[in-house]
Amino acid sequence: MSTWYNEDLAYVHDVGFRDYALKSAPAILELLNDRQIRSGLVMELGCGSGLTAEVLHQAGYQVLGIDISAAMIAIARSRVPTAEFRIASLFTVEIPPCAAVIAVGECLNYEFETNSDATLEALLQRIYHALSPGGVLIFDVVVPGQVAPGEIAKSFTEGQDWIVLVEKQEDPIQQMLIRRIITLRQVDDLYRRTDEVHCQRLFDVKTLTEALEQIGFQVETRLDYGQFKLPPARVAFIADKLMELRTV
Numbered sequence: 001m002s003t004w005y006n007e008d009l010a011y012v013h014d015v016g017f018r019d020y021a022l023k024s025a026p027a028i029l030e031l032l033n034d035r036q037i038r039s040g041l042v043m044e045l046g047c048g049s050g051l052t053a054e055v056l057h058q059a060g061y062q063v064l065g066i067d068i069s070a071a072m073i074a075i076a077r078s079r080v081p082t083a084e085f086r087i088a089s090l091f092t093v094e095i096p097p098c099a100a101v102i103a104v105g106e107c108l109n110y111e112f113e114t115n116s117d118a119t120l121e122a123l124l125q126r127i128y129h130a131l132s133p134g135g136v137l138i139f140d141v142v143v144p145g146q147v148a149p150g151e152i153a154k155s156f157t158e159g160q161d162w163i164v165l166v167e168k169q170e171d172p173i174q175q176m177l178i179r180r181i182i183t184l185r186q187v188d189d190l191y192r193r194t195d196e197v198h199c200q201r202l203f204d205v206k207t208l209t210e211a212l213e214q215i216g217f218q219v220e221t222r223l224d225y226g227q228f229k230l231p232p233a234r235v236a237f238i239a240d241k242l243m244e245l246r247t248v
Helices: 007-016 019-034 051-058 070-079 117-130 205-215
Strands: 041-045 062-067 084-087 098-103 131-142 153-158 162-171 176-187 190-201 218-222 234-240
Touching: 007 070, 007 162, 007 176, 007 190, 019 051, 019 098, 019 131, 041 051, 051 062, 051 070, 062 070, 070 084, 098 117, 117 131, 117 205, 205 218, 205 234
Parallel strands: 041 062, 041 098, 062 084, 098 131
Antiparallel strands: 131 234, 153 162, 162 176, 176 190, 218 234
């Protein structure tokens, strides 16, 4: 298996790019509370370094976090030792009976492995059947428009002991976003370099909404998680599994 979010990139993501998870968390808790989901198992797909899991755990939920990165899972286990974390593919992992499933931070876009329409539909089907009546799936995705066609967006970010350089471009034909990431992390007096290329499929909001509705979800889309406005070209989905109707 390829190494995604290697040790250095996982470290940098945890210390330098934690705002997305932490600023989303209050709205996640509010969405759960609005649905009278105040306890039970919350499964987090693409849990990363456990930042959201920690908030959920402190709020009294049982948490099962899944991530393909061993380095991310190691940080998560250290952060929330009483929660459960597994190194696994979010597309093929077993979904146990649960109250909610979340995937914050465009996890469902990643092409770290096969991410076809059929693979995604199978995952959404498993989630729907695993959710308790009244349960909810909360996630966000990248959509076209983050980078103008034909352009390459470049960014440079640095912290106390790290530097990250990112190049991004969109392939409108393949509907893909390609990120080239160079990480420099200080180790003693030197900087260690690692490189990764992340490919993400870009979703059409209408098509994804229809796929969720076809499975049985009631779907709402947003450009925010409460007070946290999502970065450009991201959309949040709140997909409810309605309570089963009782027959007389």
